[in-house]
Amino acid sequence: xxxxxxxxxxxxxxxxxxxxxxxxxxxxxxxxxxxxxxxxxxxxxxxxxxxxxxxxxxxxxxxxxxxxxxxxxxxxxxxxxxxxxxxxxxxxxxxxxxxxxxxxxxxxxxxxxxxxxxxxxxxxxxxxxxxxxxxxxxxxxxxxxxxxxxxxxxxxxxxxxxxxxxxxxxxxxxxxxxxxxxxxxxxxxxxxxxxxxxxxxxxxxxxxxxxxxxxxxxxxxxx
Ligand code: CA
Numbered sequence: 001x002x003x004x005x006x007x008x009x010x011x012x013x014x015x016x017x018x019x020x021x022x023x024x025x026x027x028x029x030x031x032x033x034x035x036x037x038x039x040x041x042x043x044x045x046x047x048x049x050x051x052x053x054x055x056x057x058x059x060x061x062x063x064x065x066x067x068x069x070x071x072x073x074x075x076x077x078x079x080x081x082x083x084x085x086x087x088x089x090x091x092x093x094x095x096x097x098x099x100x101x102x103x104x105x106x107x108x109x110x111x112x113x114x115x116x117x118x119x120x121x122x123x124x125x126x127x128x129x130x131x132x133x134x135x136x137x138x139x140x141x142x143x144x145x146x147x148x149x150x151x152x153x154x155x156x157x158x159x160x161x162x163x164x165x166x167x168x169x170x171x172x173x174x175x176x177x178x179x180x181x182x183x184x185x186x187x188x189x190x191x192x193x194x195x196x197x198x199x200x201x202x203x204x205x206x207x208x209x210x211x212x213x214x215x216x217x218x219x220x221x222x223x
Contacts, residue, residue, distance in 0.1 A: 007029065013029050013031070033061065048073060049112075067094035077090040078099055079100055100177075162220060174218075209222065
């Protein structure tokens with residue numbers, strides 16, 4: 001599997017490159033956005049790891065540019081900006097997933113594996129669990145083939161649950177990853193949105209997909 005790493009900080013870049021190579025991935029490292037696009041146009045990659053703050057052309061613009069010609073290569077954003085505005089901008093630009101720096105290498109590896117598998121299976125840019133589908137390109141959600149209308153916030157919340165399918169996410173994970181406005185501790189806004197989402201995607205279906213783990217958080221899974 002061949003990976004394009006677009007990262008300008010030499011220490012971070014060599015840490016990632018070395019780690020991936022030890023796991024049998026082949027890695028090309030571009031040090032700015034322009035060089036990244038140049039590499040991308042000349043070679044075939046299975047995955048792009050893209051920093052946001054880059055010299056010459058920033059990661060959001062690089063992502064948009066890639067998506068004008070290529071809709072299937074997974075893009076994983078790496079960002080030091082934990083501000084969710086940047087994360088939402090990245091997802092809107094066509095990224096599939098993101099990791100907030102600093103991250104553990106094992107976490108990066110898990111994401112790389114998951115995205116690589118998806119590309120390999122030709123699954124395309126959509127998520128599915130039971131009869132619930134989320135299409136990243138059209139931002140549409142269907143259950144049992146019926147379109148479900150979601151607000152942007154509900155959509156990003158579901159998108160986040162999908163990216164962590166089968167993994168317990170805490171309220172603070174959700175807050176850190178998708179809440180734009182400052183999140184007040186003790187606020188029940190996430191529970192409120194989870195309930196909105198449940199009413200739209202689980203209500204009336206025998207099989208519930210959003211599960212509450214008491215005192216811990218939420219998990220999207222089949223049973
Ligand atoms: Ca950077």
